[in-house]
Amino acid sequence: MTEASDRIGSSILATCGTCDQVVMAVVEGTLVERNPQKGFPTLLQLARCSKCGDGILALEEDYGNGWDGEPITVWPNTQRMLSWLIPEPLRRQHEEAHRCFSVKAYTATVVMVRRTLEGVSIDQGVSKRAPLIRMLEELKGSGKIDGRLLEWSQALRLLGNEGAHFSDKPVTQDDAADALALAEALMDYLYVYTAQFEKFKQRREDKE
Secondary structure, eight states: OOOGGGGTTOEEEEEETTTTEEEEEEEEEEEEEOOGGGOSOEEEEEEEETTTOOEEEEEEEBSSSSBOSOOEEEESOOSOOOOTTSOHHHHHHHHHHHHHHHTTOHHHHHHHHHHHHHHHHHHTTOOTTSOHHHHHHHHHHTTSSOHHHHHHHHHHHHHHHHHHSOOSSOOOHHHHHHHHHHHHHHHIIIIIIHHHHHHHHHHHHHHO
């Protein structure tokens, strides 16, 4: 496995907040964090954009086979980091959608968001062989999402369907940005806020 110190002086692909695009950046310093409470081991890399010279802080994770080789820019804050409570495969899908958005591939962005919705539904225990519309309805039927979240999810599904089929009507930047934001809200609700509320209820019950 490549040691963190070996990265110094090498080049990585990262999103530069100043250039607003994916660039080559030279790594000038590294730091490894290994805190099981935060999730997988993390490699932080301080790099310098080869185009404008501005600093970039990029992150990679080790899922058991070494650093994943897909740096995510965490500073400047080009995208919001998802909670560690969201399962790793879903975070990776959503990060890929963000990478599509960063290079203005808006059609690819909404298709990746649709894949994320499928992953969320399967992770929540619905039938893998059902169409996505049935998966989402099953989530509502089981009480895991409410009517408003189902409406959001169905809108994302339809947008993803439009992106997956040829059309002379392009997916706009605004639609792609909204799709990312709504998908994050859905995952936050299912994996973060729900867990936080359960902890709150348990703490209240323990006091009684």
